[in-house]
Amino acid sequence: MKMEMKRQLNHLLLTLLVLVSATIIVRAQDQNQNPVQWTASAAKATDGNYTITLTAVLPAPWHIYSQNTPDGGPVPTSISFSKNPLVTLIGKPKEKGDLKTTHDKNFGVDVKYYGDKVQFIQTVKVKGGLKTNVSGSVNFMVCNDHECLPPSSWKFSVKLN
Structure with a gap:
């Protein structure tokens, strides 16, 4: 049971990290768009x-x-x-x-x-x-x-x- 919970927590943290990274990349690209x-x-x-x-x-x-x-x-x-x-x-x-x-x-x-x-x-x-x-x-x-x-x-x- 502890192993399954640890795996789910790792999956959640990885998903959160990917979302935060994607948001940072999109914002950086938006700043370079022609105004x-x-x-x-x-x-x-x-x-x-x-x-x-x-x-x-x-x-x-x-x-x-x-x-x-x-x-x-x-x-x-x-x-x-x-x-x-x-x-x-x-x-x-x-x-x-x-x-x-x-x-x-x-x-x-x-x-x-x-x-x-x-x-x-x-x-x-x-x-x-x-x-x-x-x-x-x-x-x-x-x-x-x-x-x-x-x-x-x-x-x-x-x-x-």
Whole structure:
């Protein structure tokens, strides 16, 4: 009887140890997940033009870098659009948000970044007013005052009607 009870107790302790270890591993992985929440939208403008808006929302203390970050610094945000014969890009993506510039001692350069929220806005022209999609990806890097996460990519697709 004592042997059976000891075996059950060992089994219970082993199960508890596995559960605690799994919880610690999951929490550690959650801390490394990218904190940026992305959304994509399209709005009809004029003469067959549309405005594509890619919005990044970040919790404090994280920030994301401008497309115009100098060489030698962190990875700048870059946006690439998939080829679509019905769609012509007009200019380059513009940035809208509270742009900050500071000297980053870790990189040794002046960096440009956004905290809280930034919008990347691209105007496109659709041939013949046809319905189509615009898709692509955003490559970006986020940091806080203590660490940077590895560069990430976010894919998007929006309908143009």
